[in-house]
Amino acid sequence: xxxxxxxxxxxxxxxxxxxIKAFIxxxxxxxxxxxxxxxxxxxxxxxxxxxxxxTNDETTGLLLSFSAxxxxxxxxxxxxxVFGRLGDKIGRKNxxxxxxxxxxxxxxxxxxxxxxxxxxxxxxxxxxxLRLAQGIGVGGEWGGAVLLSSExxxxxxxxxxxxxxxxxxxxxxxxANGALAVLAAVMSNGAFIAWGWRVAFLSSAILVAFxxxxxxxxxxxxxxxxxxxxxxxxxxxxxxxxxxxxxxLLAAALCRICPDVxxxxxxxxxxxxxxxxxxxTTGNVLGAxxxxxxxxxxxxxxxGAVTDRFNRRLVYGITAAATAVYIPLFFLMIQSRSVLVLTxxxxxxxxxxxxxxxxxxxxxxxxxxxxxxxxxxxxxxxxAGVVGGAVAPLIFTALYAATxxxxxxxxxxLVTAVVTIIGLAxxxxxxxxxxxxxxxxxxx
Numbered sequence: 001x002x003x004x005x006x007x008x009x010x011x012x013x014x015x016x017x018x019x020i021k022a023f024i025x026x027x028x029x030x031x032x033x034x035x036x037x038x039x040x041x042x043x044x045x046x047x048x049x050x051x052x053x054x055t056n057d058e059t060t061g062l063l064l065s066f067s068a069x070x071x072x073x074x075x076x077x078x079x080x081x082v083f084g085r086l087g088d089k090i091g092r093k094n095x096x097x098x099x100x101x102x103x104x105x106x107x108x109x110x111x112x113x114x115x116x117x118x119x120x121x122x123x124x125x126x127x128x129x130l131r132l133a134q135g136i137g138v139g140g141e142w143g144g145a146v147l148l149s150s151e152x153x154x155x156x157x158x159x160x161x162x163x164x165x166x167x168x169x170x171x172x173x174x175x176a177n178g179a180l181a182v183l184a185a186v187m188s189n190g191a192f193i194a195w196g197w198r199v200a201f202l203s204s205a206i207l208v209a210f211x212x213x214x215x216x217x218x219x220x221x222x223x224x225x226x227x228x229x230x231x232x233x234x235x236x237x238x239x240x241x242x243x244x245x246x247x248x249l250l251a252a253a254l255c256r257i258c259p260d261v262x263x264x265x266x267x268x269x270x271x272x273x274x275x276x277x278x279x280x281t282t283g284n285v286l287g288a289x290x291x292x293x294x295x296x297x298x299x300x301x302x303x304g305a306v307t308d309r310f311n312r313r314l315v316y317g318i319t320a321a322a323t324a325v326y327i328p329l330f331f332l333m334i335q336s337r338s339v340l341v342l343t344x345x346x347x348x349x350x351x352x353x354x355x356x357x358x359x360x361x362x363x364x365x366x367x368x369x370x371x372x373x374x375x376x377x378x379x380x381x382x383x384a385g386v387v388g389g390a391v392a393p394l395i396f397t398a399l400y401a402a403t404x405x406x407x408x409x410x411x412x413x414l415v416t417a418v419v420t421i422i423g424l425a426x427x428x429x430x431x432x433x434x435x436x437x438x439x440x441x442x443x444x
Contacts, residue, residue, distance in 0.1 A: 019152040022221070023164045025214050026149040029100060030168025031175065032204075032211040033141050036107035036134060038169070038176035038267075039200045044069040045271045045393075046180075046282060047197045051115040052127050059401055062272065066393040068128050069268075072135035073390025079139020080382030081238055087144050087374030088237040091220045092151070095374075096144045100215060103137035104208030106130045111201025139385075143378035146361040151221035151370075158430060159312060162361035163304030169357075170296035170350070173267060175207075176200065177293065181286040227371050237375035241368070245376055247426060248367035252380030254423025255363060258320050258416040259356040260388030265327075265413070266292065266349045269396040273406070278337050288343040292350035299351055303358030312359050312366075313424045319355040320424075324417040326352060331406040356420070366430040388416070 048068070049061035079099070087095045110130050116123045145165035153161035179200040187196050227233055234240050241249060267289055274280045307315045330345045368376035399408040 019149070019161065021218065022152040023149045023161060025218050026145045026164035027167050027171065028214055029096060029211045030141065030145045030165045031171035032207045033100060033103045033138060034169045034172025035175040035207060036103050036172070036201075036204050038173040039107070039180065039197075039204075040072065040110065040131065040134065041069065041173075041268055042176060042180055042271070042286070043197055043201075045268055047193055048127070050193055051117070052124050054116055059397070063394065063397055066268075066397060068124075068131055069393060070390040071128055071131045072138070073385045073388075075132045075135030076139030076382035076385045076390075077379070079136035079141070080143070080378035082136070083140025084143055084375035084378030085236075085238050087140070087147070087378070088234055088372060091224050092144045092147050092374065093215065093218055093220050095140060096148065097212065097215050099137045099141040099144070100208060100211050103134055103141070104204050104211075106133035106137070107201055107204040111198045111204070139382040140378065142381050143365075143374045146365055146377065147223075147373055148218070148221060150362065150365060151223035155430070157305075157308050158362040158366065159304035159306070159308040159359050160301055161304075162365060163301040163358045166300045166304070166357050166361050167297060169263070170293040170300065170354075174290060174293040174297070177286050177290050179203065181283065181290065184282060184286070223370055232371045234371050234375075237372055238379065241372050241376045241379060245368060245372065248428070249376060249380050251423050251427035252364040252367045252377065253384040255316065255360065255420050255427065256381060256384030257388045257423070258323060258413070258420035259353050259360060260385060261392045261413060261416045262323055262349065262353045263357070264389050264392035265396065265409070266346050266353065268393045269400075269409075270346065272397065273400065274334065274342060278334065280337065280339070280342065284339050284342065287339070288346040289350075291343050292346040295347050296350050296354045299354035300358040303355040304362060306355075307359035307362065311429070312363050313427060313429065316356055316359055316363065317421050317424045319352055320417045320420045323352045323356075324414040327410045327413045328406075331410065362430070363424075363427060367427055 044065045045062070049058070049065040053061045053064040053068075055061040055064070083095050083099060107130075110127065113126055113130070114123055142165060145168065146162050149164035150158050150162040180197065183196045183199055184192050270289070271282070271285045274285045275282060303315070326348065330349055333345050334342050364380055365373050365377050367380070395412060396409055399412065400406070402408075
């Protein structure tokens with residue numbers, strides 16, 4: 001794998017004001033939306049089994065809760081198809097406003113939802129439907145957020161600029177875990193389970209309003225304007241991706257598997273394992289995830305920038321291989337039951353995730369021509385989420401329940417690392433001249 005091409009003297013060396021605004025809008029918008037998604041993730045492990053899925057068996061309640069958690073991922077392809085098509089037809093900005101409203105509304109309604117003991121099975125059904133809406137919104141959000149920042153900037157620095165959308169999940173996770181950790185610290189466990197968790201969900205209304213103000217002030221990306229000006233907008237982008245872009249679609253989807261599963265391990269399942277197997281507190285786990293997420297805020301854009309200088313696929317692949325080696329070491333480390341060791345272990349694990357997730361957006365979007373980027377990227381991202389992050393907590397819990405140890409969990413991560421490396425091998429290196437050609441044709 002050769003190094004990526006260096007920028008020529010004729011290409012922009014300094015980012016424009018529009019690029020900086022788009023980067024900020026992408027970071028803030030995805031952070032707010034993933035805050036909504038993340039508080040559900042944490043609550044699905046710590047709260048929802050007790051109030052929406054009460055059973056006589058704790059493991060069964062946890063599995064039911066994680067099944068509802070998976071619905072958010074299963075719904076993502078719907079959002080990818082619906083909003084991916086719209087994003088290539090009506091523009092990136094308009095779709096991003098719609099997805100922000102959809103996710104925010106669903107999250108606020110979850111915060112106001114009566115529990116199982118109040119309205120019975122109706123509470124569970126409504127929760128799943130609202131989780132479905134969250135997933136559809138996130139499925140349409142990601143592709144647009146990536147293109148919003150990357151299509152304003154120098155295409156030779158796509159790794160860094162595309163990472164804006166990738167900062168959203170750890171930033172949202174940081175906000176979500178921070179809010180829940182503060183609530184859990186200032187009130188009794190009974191009060192937190194009864195009503196305290198709802199505060200984090202209801203607060204989403206304020207965050208979404210803030211995100212809307214930022215996004216509504218943005219203009220459409222220069223690349224999409226160029227596609228409009230040259231008459232290259234596709235009539236049926238999803239159909240065209242499926243019929244003409246199969247290998248790029250497969251490569252982009254497979255590269256997602258390992259980082260998705262790894263993230264689920266360190267942000268969802270670690271809470272279960274550390275509290276039940278090691279006897280650590282919820283606060284210990286939330287604190288470790290908070291520190292790891294804080295490091296990711298810097299590591300993700302740094303990783304994207306590194307892959308602008310060195311071959312993106314090579315850096316990504318080396319990190320996937322390192323992940324397979326690290327997981328057994330992590331589980332051996334935390335047997336000491338030390339809070340410090342747990343925190344260091346989570347930081348390293350999320351650091352490995354950052355070095356795959358940071359360049360992931362650029363790699364995925366580079367697999368598709370500009371006129372099909374929103375549809376192709378969204379479809380690959382969301383379909384991969386179904387077989388990656390969606391089922392990962394369920395598989396972790398089932399493997400742990402069946403064996404009582406972590407060995408098969410480590411084997412599971414090994415398989416996902418191999419799958420991701422295969423996806424990278426099938427992919428292509430960037431072709432930044434395509435965007436420059438479009439912009440030149442549109443201005444001619």
